[in-house]
Amino acid sequence: MFHSRNLVPLVAAASLALGATARAEGTVEVLHWWTSGGEAKAVGELKKSFEATGGTWIDSPIAGGGGDAAMTALRARVVAGNPPAAVQLKGPGIQEWAEQGALNDVQDVAEAENWDSVLPPVLAGIMKYKGQYVAAPVNIHRVDWIWANPEALKKAGVEAMPTTWEEFNAAADKLQAAGIIPLAHGGQPWQDATVFEDVVLGVGGAGFFRKALVELDQEALTSDTMIAAFDQLRKLRGYVDPNFSGRDWNLATAMVMRGEAGFQIMGDWAKGEFLAAGKVPGKDFLCAPTPGNAFMLNSDSFTFFKVEGEDKLTGQKVLASLIMSPDFQKTFNLAKGSIPARTDVPLDDFDDCAKLSHADLLKAIESDALVPSMAHEMAVPRSVRGEFLDLVTQFFNSDMSSEDAVEQLAAAIKRAM
Amino acid sequence: MQRAAIFRSLGQSLERRLPLLVVSPLFALSLFFVYGFIAWTAYISLTKSGVMPVYSFDGLAQYERLWATPRWYVALKNLFIFSSLFIGISMGIGILLAILLDQRIRVEGMIRTIYLYPMALSFIVTGTVWKWILNPGLGIERLVRQAGFESFTFDWLVNSNFAIYTIVIAAVWQSSGYAMALFLAGLRSVDDEILKAAAIDGAGPWRVYTGIVLPMLRPVFLSTVIILAHLAIKSFDLVVALTGGGPGYSTDMPATFMYSFAFQRSELGVAAASAVMMLMTVMAIIVPYLYSELRGTRK
Numbered sequence: 259m260f261h262s263r264n265l266v267p268l269v270a271a272a273s274l275a276l277g278a279t280a281r282a283e284g285t286v287e288v289l290h291w292w293t294s295g296g297e298a299k300a301v302g303e304l305k306k307s308f309e310a311t312g313g314t315w316i317d318s319p320i321a322g323g324g325g326d327a328a329m330t331a332l333r334a335r336v337v338a339g340n341p342p343a344a345v346q347l348k349g350p351g352i353q354e355w356a357e358q359g360a361l362n363d364v365q366d367v368a369e370a371e372n373w374d375s376v377l378p379p380v381l382a383g384i385m386k387y388k389g390q391y392v393a394a395p396v397n398i399h400r401v402d403w404i405w406a407n408p409e410a411l412k413k414a415g416v417e418a419m420p421t422t423w424e425e426f427n428a429a430a431d432k433l434q435a436a437g438i439i440p441l442a443h444g445g446q447p448w449q450d451a452t453v454f455e456d457v458v459l460g461v462g463g464a465g466f467f468r469k470a471l472v473e474l475d476q477e478a479l480t481s482d483t484m485i486a487a488f489d490q491l492r493k494l495r496g497y498v499d500p501n502f503s504g505r506d507w508n509l510a511t512a513m514v515m516r517g518e519a520g521f522q523i524m525g526d527w528a529k530g531e532f533l534a535a536g537k538v539p540g541k542d543f544l545c546a547p548t549p550g551n552a553f554m555l556n557s558d559s560f561t562f563f564k565v566e567g568e569d570k571l572t573g574q575k576v577l578a579s580l581i582m583s584p585d586f587q588k589t590f591n592l593a594k595g596s597i598p599a600r601t602d603v604p605l606d607d608f609d610d611c612a613k614l615s616h617a618d619l620l621k622a623i624e625s626d627a628l629v630p631s632m633a634h635e636m637a638v639p640r641s642v643r644g645e646f647l648d649l650v651t652q653f654f655n656s657d658m659s660s661e662d663a664v665e666q667l668a669a670a671i672k673r674a675m
Numbered sequence: 676m677q678r679a680a681i682f683r684s685l686g687q688s689l690e691r692r693l694p695l696l697v698v699s700p701l702f703a704l705s706l707f708f709v710y711g712f713i714a715w716t717a718y719i720s721l722t723k724s725g726v727m728p729v730y731s732f733d734g735l736a737q738y739e740r741l742w743a744t745p746r747w748y749v750a751l752k753n754l755f756i757f758s759s760l761f762i763g764i765s766m767g768i769g770i771l772l773a774i775l776l777d778q779r780i781r782v783e784g785m786i787r788t789i790y791l792y793p794m795a796l797s798f799i800v801t802g803t804v805w806k807w808i809l810n811p812g813l814g815i816e817r818l819v820r821q822a823g824f825e826s827f828t829f830d831w832l833v834n835s836n837f838a839i840y841t842i843v844i845a846a847v848w849q850s851s852g853y854a855m856a857l858f859l860a861g862l863r864s865v866d867d868e869i870l871k872a873a874a875i876d877g878a879g880p881w882r883v884y885t886g887i888v889l890p891m892l893r894p895v896f897l898s899t900v901i902i903l904a905h906l907a908i909k910s911f912d913l914v915v916a917l918t919g920g921g922p923g924y925s926t927d928m929p930a931t932f933m934y935s936f937a938f939q940r941s942e943l944g945v946a947a948a949s950a951v952m953m954l955m956t957v958m959a960i961i962v963p964y965l966y967s968e969l970r971g972t973r974k
Contacts, residue, residue, distance in 0.1 A: 326938045333727060354726045354941065445833075445922055501812040503833035503922040641725065644940035648746050648924060655835045655923035666745070673743055 284573030460549030769854025802916025
């Protein structure tokens with residue numbers, strides 16, 4: 259009793275003193291599923307920066323199921339009328355929640371800091387609902403990467419990274435002849451779909467990709483280009499070792515690292531595995547974009563839910579501004595292995611693959627070849643994505659013909675829309 | 676005098692109602708949490724629910740969607756293959772082991788424990804262990820090849836046509852010991868006098884078991900079938916641990932189908948429709964069986 263009575267003025271004085279230096283207070287509860295290795299470190303950076311502004315950070319990490327568990331928790335929280343202030347949520351999922359009226363906009367922060375001019379337009383569109391920013395992106399992952407082991411390539415007599423699928427097939431044949439697994443792959447639906455969309459991008463180009471996998475145009479989905487894409491996917495299936503079923507992506511990356519396999523087609527989170535193992539880009543492993551002269555984008559973002567109370571609203575705005583600050587974008591992405599979502603952050607401290615990624619991103623914005631990833635929930639709602647995953651994985655694991663695949667895919671997409 | 680009578684009758688009525696009073700909270704809870712949620716799920720299956728439940732009536736659209744989805748047929752087919760093989764083989768092995776153990780052999784207690792122990796593991800552990808055993812690059816196939824049989828292949832786990840049978844193998848390994856224990860208990864309860872009488876009449880062991888003992892075990896069959904059937908229909912963890920539903924979705928079961936639609940794809944409506952279909956399947960099998968069995972015992 260005695261203690262607490264003395265404590266109150268003390269705390270008040272202390273907070274006054276602190277208030278002079280700190281910019282703002284505010285409370286923010288953040289729901290996320292970044293609980294492993296580099297991801298946890300990355301979110302720790304955000305927490306540190308937020309607390310440095312004098313705010314209170316309530317951490318709600320919910321591990322499991324690649325975010326499924328977190329989404330279940332989120333649903334329960336929203337139904338109960340007590341949503342967290344910011345949720346790690348991406349792609350069209352943002353729009354789905356916005357349509358439920360569950361989101362707050364941070365438009366005033368976005369306008370004051372001019373987000374429109376620093377974000378790639380495709381990404382900015384995903385962050386907005388009815389023209390108002392309801393989410394802030396933390397990074398850009400590139401999905402269309404080929405990773406390779408230079409030793410293995412040399413052994414098989416492959417001189418350069420392939421730039422077309424024909425070149426890739428030729429290189430893979432050489433690897434196969436040399437007794438090296440040409441393509442390290444894990445047979446999980448999302449990995450099958452990742453390879454599939456990279457193939458579609460290479461076979462049809464960015465314009466076709468957008469028509470088929472983003473706008474879900476029936477004509478594009480049943481076109482000869484799509485059949486050709488499935489033919490190429492069938493070819494890739496032949497380059498995978500027989501034991502691929504159910505393998506995790508990082509185990510496939512390890513196969514490339516050890517030289518058991520020549521290539522892996524995977525987003526740049528695979529780079530994190532290489533770097534964590536102490537490998538040097540350009541020397542121990544090679545990175546090159548998959549064919550198509552485009553850039554396929556995957557981005558993590560924090561979405562702002564409808565919270566009430568001055569304290570929480572302030573916290574939300576501080577967080578939004580913090581996420582988009584160049585400093586944070588840099589430290590976060592150095593920890594996570596991706597590149598900043600802001601295109602104006604200098605990349606001097608990043609590795610060569612990240613620099614290539616950034617240069618290609620700017621080029622793709624220029625030539626309108628920037629596309630959102632379907633397999634990573636950037637392009638279409640989860641229900642439609644699910645139909646893609648079902649069909650692609652079934653195609654990959656059976657001897658279905660490309661013509662049948664195209665027909666069934668179009669029918670499935672129609673059902674889900 | 677009169678007051679005492681009133682108290683007595685009050686006491687009597689309290690005594691009569693006490694069991695009801697004690698049971699009613701539990702009853703109310705199960706009414707709400709089991710039947711209430713069944714009703715809620717059934718209603719959700721008739722709405723357009725996506726990422727969040729919505730309550731405006733939408734007819735049977737979700738069922739049409741469900742029955743137009745090829746993956747659902749795969750899940751149903753797998754359920755029937757899996758549950759018939761799993762129940763059949765587990766019971767077959769269970770009866771056989773129980774009869775063999777019933778021959779008054781030595782160290783019976785130890786053998787019984789060994790067969791029963793797999794039941795103590797969770798399906799997740801069973802699934803993970805069998806995943807390694809059946810993996811062509813790690814387990815049996817590699818072992819036999821290293822022993823010199825180079826052309827030996829056993830790749831059921833990664834072959835979409837056979838993967839479902841690997842789930843049967845793992846589930847049978849886990850549950851047949853349990854079936855054995857149930858049958859053994861049943862065998863021990865058969866009256867020795869009947870067996871002696873049969874022996875005097877000159878019946879051989881085969882005749883004794885098929886003609887007398889097994890028919891007497893009818894109630895044990897009922898409980899074993901019900902226990903194994905519900906394990907089969909609920910089977911989720913084993914599939915997730917052993918194959919993850921793969922290769923592709925070739926080992927999908929209705930339970931994993933429902934999970935993936937509800938929690939991975941934000942399609943609560945379709946998921947609810949599939950849950951209702953599962954419930955109806957279970958009822959279609961269990962209710963007639965229960966009815967015939969229970970009517971039989973009442974007589």
